[in-house]
Amino acid sequence: MSAAAPAYNFAYLDEQTKRMIRRAILKAIAVPGYQVPFASREMPMPYGWGTGGVQVTAAIIGPDDVLKVIDQGADDTTNAVSIRAFFARTTGVATTTRTDAATIIQTRHRIPEAPLRAGQTIVYQVPIPEPLRFLEPRETETRVMHALEEYGLMHVKLYEDIARHGHIATTYAYPVKVEGRYVMDPSPIPKFDNPKMHRSPALQLFGAGREKRIYALPPFTDVASLDFEDHPFAVQAFDTPCALCGAEDVYLDEVVTDDRGGRMFVCSDTDHCDRRRAGETAE
Amino acid sequence: MYVAVKGGETAIRNAHTLLADRRRGDRAVPALTLEQIVGQLALAVDRVMAEGSLYDRELAAMAVRQARGDLIEAIFLLRAYRSTLPRFGASRPLETGRIEAERRISAIFKDIPGGQVLGPTFDYTHRLIEPAMAGDEPVEAPERREAVAEARPRVTDLLGAEGLIEADGSGAAEPGDITRDPADFPLGRDMRLQALARGDEGFLLGLGYSTQRGYGRNHPFVGEIRIGLVDVEVDLPEVGFAVCIGRVQITECQMVNQFTGSAEQPPQFTRGYGLVFGQSERKAMAMSLVDRALRADEFGEERAAPAQDEEFVLAHADNVQATGFVEHLKLPHYVDFQAELDLVRRMRREHAAGAAAVPEAAE
Numbered sequence: 001m002s003a004a005a006p007a008y009n010f011a012y013l014d015e016q017t018k019r020m021i022r023r024a025i026l027k028a029i030a031v032p033g034y035q036v037p038f039a040s041r042e043m044p045m046p047y048g049w050g051t052g053g054v055q056v057t058a059a060i061i062g063p064d065d066v067l068k069v070i071d072q073g074a075d076d077t078t079n080a081v082s083i084r085a086f087f088a089r090t091t092g093v094a095t096t097t098r099t100d101a102a103t104i105i106q107t108r109h110r111i112p113e114a115p116l117r118a119g120q121t122i123v124y125q126v127p128i129p130e131p132l133r134f135l136e137p138r139e140t141e142t143r144v145m146h147a148l149e150e151y152g153l154m155h156v157k158l159y160e161d162i163a164r165h166g167h168i169a170t171t172y173a174y175p176v177k178v179e180g181r182y183v184m185d186p187s188p189i190p191k192f193d194n195p196k197m198h199r200s201p202a203l204q205l206f207g208a209g210r211e212k213r214i215y216a217l218p219p220f221t222d223v224a225s226l227d228f229e230d231h232p233f234a235v236q237a238f239d240t241p242c243a244l245c246g247a248e249d250v251y252l253d254e255v256v257t258d259d260r261g262g263r264m265f266v267c268s269d270t271d272h273c274d275r276r277r278a279g280e281t282a283e
Numbered sequence: 284m285y286v287a288v289k290g291g292e293t294a295i296r297n298a299h300t301l302l303a304d305r306r307r308g309d310r311a312v313p314a315l316t317l318e319q320i321v322g323q324l325a326l327a328v329d330r331v332m333a334e335g336s337l338y339d340r341e342l343a344a345m346a347v348r349q350a351r352g353d354l355i356e357a358i359f360l361l362r363a364y365r366s367t368l369p370r371f372g373a374s375r376p377l378e379t380g381r382i383e384a385e386r387r388i389s390a391i392f393k394d395i396p397g398g399q400v401l402g403p404t405f406d407y408t409h410r411l412i413e414p415a416m417a418g419d420e421p422v423e424a425p426e427r428r429e430a431v432a433e434a435r436p437r438v439t440d441l442l443g444a445e446g447l448i449e450a451d452g453s454g455a456a457e458p459g460d461i462t463r464d465p466a467d468f469p470l471g472r473d474m475r476l477q478a479l480a481r482g483d484e485g486f487l488l489g490l491g492y493s494t495q496r497g498y499g500r501n502h503p504f505v506g507e508i509r510i511g512l513v514d515v516e517v518d519l520p521e522v523g524f525a526v527c528i529g530r531v532q533i534t535e536c537q538m539v540n541q542f543t544g545s546a547e548q549p550p551q552f553t554r555g556y557g558l559v560f561g562q563s564e565r566k567a568m569a570m571s572l573v574d575r576a577l578r579a580d581e582f583g584e585e586r587a588a589p590a591q592d593e594e595f596v597l598a599h600a601d602n603v604q605a606t607g608f609v610e611h612l613k614l615p616h617y618v619d620f621q622a623e624l625d626l627v628r629r630m631r632r633e634h635a636a637g638a639a640a641v642p643e644a645a646e
Contacts, residue, residue, distance in 0.1 A: 008367065016369075037465035042366035046359065047607030049614065072618045079614050081291040109618045127608070138594055139468050165630055171622035190622040210604045212465050236625050254621055268618055 011058040012090045021059035028216035033178030040212040051209030053125035066094045068102035073110035073268035111193040113272040116202035124187040126208040131175040131185040192235045192251045197223040242267045245276035320344035329561025335361030336481045359603045375516045384511035389438045391504045397435030438507040439537045448552040482600030484566045490590040491572035499576045499588030506539035536567035540575045543582045
């Protein structure tokens, strides 16, 4: 138990709850891409602010772990700061902003640019775990659709995008198919990050607190973004490199610098950018 | 030169210091005491206990104070504390027939055994702001009558004796708990009632109201509303009998609804049920209307209205979930927005190129 918070258990949750969550995680790992219901607890931060990811992290974190928390790719966004402070307070574990130094990375909306390695776990915060939700609002229906592998509706939606806009109009939370079986929501990461999920050596866990679902991608799982032969999946490409570190082939944030149309593009992954500017070699 | 939006930690700390300052307000004015909140804002405290699903007036009052009177925030505080508590087991079903009622009314009979007892109600007050509320004028002591030994049987039991209303549930099985088990739709009525009891008063009020206006009408009559103290009894296997571990104040509403019947079964009225911690008639009544609406399938009624749609009602009734997800929109979303910007710009370029190409093609 942490000296900082004697009233609460290590990592806030009681051990019974952690066991319940670990059972759900194990099942999720055993059936990649399948959404496992779990008895999500009320957490001391609001639903929709990462309670699912926080519960997953709380269930797997141990005293020797090193935790990194990012939101929008940055370690210093307000909610990332808040969640990191929560774990620092309730577990006393070491925290870091370095992707390579972390054993657990909790993230909202991004996957770090530096490739993850075996032994690392990335925990995604998920608002709406059901990739079919906006096509079919009913849980009872979508459950059957997954069971029967009835994903035609999703392909029709993507096709209609192409017919109407000339492009698949989904730019984030772009649906993927896992090991040729379950269609899965990758959480609202930009589709730029989708290829990083494919056969990643890291364990990838997804927690949706409000919707009470956990799902997982064990290391080296096949993850394919949905597409068509004549409209293959492609990621965003930026015209300019990062204005701070010069990185190319990374995801950039657009920063409005004045009210006369001034813009600059900088790395969304702040750790990646910092290390490049510090002269460290970054992949 | 662009400066990264750093300093999140300091900014958060400063914001919270300012919040504490605003919460306390003018230091020349005495701070609210918990006794004042429990005693004089009792119905706010009751709502926080009911929707926080934790019966503890003092904690609820602390939450109201900490939340600056924002009741949903207070409910959230209580819930987050509740989720750290162990669950020992379930009590026996409350014997509301033996309630020590401060209020007890029925709308379906002029008089009932045990009498109609108005109790402390806003009903029949004229809603004129009392000038006396600006000060602290002495308040008359209320009339009290001797404790009556007269039994107050439930009105629905009176109907039930004649078989005029469907039987009550047995309550024998251990009830489910949506806070401990992942809920799978469709839910049993036990978990449904739990979800409604924790549900947002305003949301249920609107849904209950919608059934009265024709969206899933179920012809309700207030069979009975009771407010009072009731014993909580727990079976102790070690001693072999039930032991009272305390008393809670509750509001119970038994709604008597549209009758059903078939070739095999003679017609009888149906029930909608509402039970909440503390004194909240509005919530208990709305809950019983929605409970009855959600039972449409049991009676072979067409499920067409929002109030009859279990997934719709129960997935959206929880104000802690709702407020969290609505308010999360203020978190940064710039990565996703960048992805959208990129696509829209590209499509606009293609659109412009297409528009420029058309006249040439026509020549």
